[in-house]
Amino acid sequence: MTIGGPSDSSPSKNRRRDAARIKAKQLRVSQKKKDRRNKVFLQGGIGIAGIAIVVLVAVIIVNSIKPAGPGPRNMASDGVLIGEGMITALTPALQPDAAARPSEPDPTGAVANIRVYLDYLCPFCADFEAANTEQIAEWVDSGAATIEIHPVSILKSKSAGTKYSLRAANAAACVANYSPDDFFDFNSALFVDQPEENKPGRSNDELKAVVKDSGVRTALSSINTCIDDGTFESWVQAATDRSLDGPIANSSIKAITGTPTVLVNGKPYTGSLDDPKEFASFVQQALGETYSTSTPTPTPTPAG
Incomplete structure (x- = not known):
């Protein structure tokens, strides 16, 4: 007698299909969570990069503008x-x-x-x-x-x-x-x-x-x-x-x-x-x- 003949195949296939569906659902849920995390990280990264650019530009501007200071001696008339x-x-x-x-x-x-x-x-x-x-x-x-x-x-x-x-x-x-x-x-x-x-x-x-x-x-x-x-x-x-x-x-x-x-x-x-x-x-x-x-x-x- 052969164990697992044709009479037992249908229930086994159904269990495999159910397991596959559950696994697929879990993967979809997991992927959505991953996508949401990546989106948050990306937006946060863009925000941080944007802030960094603004700070860098501000530093460049500040450094390029020399603060007003006393003029030279011996030129009180501008000459x-x-x-x-x-x-x-x-x-x-x-x-x-x-x-x-x-x-x-x-x-x-x-x-x-x-x-x-x-x-x-x-x-x-x-x-x-x-x-x-x-x-x-x-x-x-x-x-x-x-x-x-x-x-x-x-x-x-x-x-x-x-x-x-x-x-x-x-x-x-x-x-x-x-x-x-x-x-x-x-x-x-x-x-x-x-x-x-x-x-x-x-x-x-x-x-x-x-x-x-x-x-x-x-x-x-x-x-x-x-x-x-x-x-x-x-x-x-x-x-x-x-x-x-x-x-x-x-x-x-x-x-x-x-x-x-x-x-x-x-x-x-x-x-x-x-x-x-x-x-x-x-x-x-x-x-x-x-x-x-x-x-x-x-x-x-x-x-x-």
């Missing part, structure tokens, strides 16, 4: 004032959001007050500098004139993303802060082999080389750190905004509209930028006009 003997006038640093303190013009009218607003990427500024720096230095050294130099950053978007105009003005502020009597020579050196617009301009290391090559020997380490850290970039931008918004103190103009803006005893020079004789004539004329209006009229002697 460096240099007088007889090529000596820079010393002033305290401006605090954040403080108004600039205009320099006092010569009250006698006997000294020409020359003021220049310049951008280190501006080719017209380089033209004026090349034509006039030597004679201006002679006038200032002898006491016949003062020169007040205002670095601004109007062209910071014109250097292939490196913000050379801003970085160069910051470097000038660093020199003014740490080695003020070297400012004039460094300012002039920045226009030698001036970078072209829409090209990267000098790197920070190259700016530091210009500092050294221009003859700066005081506080070189501090100046280099100041350049690398962009210490005064926020101040440069604020000073630029002040010059563009106005008012321009001790002047017949409301605000600057471009660079170079050259003022002599408050009057704008509109002549040739590369003709030193024409500029010298303008200085002489402005000096004469100021002197004549500044000289008191003698009081008549009462008749005896």
Whole structure:
């Protein structure tokens, strides 16, 4: 006798089918639970990733915005004032959001007050500098004139993303802060082999080389750190905004509209930028006009 013949097959098949259905149901339930867990994890992961991205962007933005800090020493007027003997006038640093303190013009009218607003990427500024720096230095050294130099950053978007105009003005502020009597020579050196617009301009290391090559020997380490850290970039931008918004103190103009803006005893020079004789004539004329209006009229002697 064969055990498990045809007469026993039907109940066995039914039990197997029932078991299979139960197993399938269990698998479906298990898969649904797994799917729900994965969905929660996925949503949570996306949320965490989203938060991480937001935090990362916030950190980048915060790090890219330099907090407002005190401005450089010796630039309380937003410019460096240099007088007889090529000596820079010393002033305290401006605090954040403080108004600039205009320099006092010569009250006698006997000294020409020359003021220049310049951008280190501006080719017209380089033209004026090349034509006039030597004679201006002679006038200032002898006491016949003062020169007040205002670095601004109007062209910071014109250097292939490196913000050379801003970085160069910051470097000038660093020199003014740490080695003020070297400012004039460094300012002039920045226009030698001036970078072209829409090209990267000098790197920070190259700016530091210009500092050294221009003859700066005081506080070189501090100046280099100041350049690398962009210490005064926020101040440069604020000073630029002040010059563009106005008012321009001790002047017949409301605000600057471009660079170079050259003022002599408050009057704008509109002549040739590369003709030193024409500029010298303008200085002489402005000096004469100021002197004549500044000289008191003698009081008549009462008749005896």
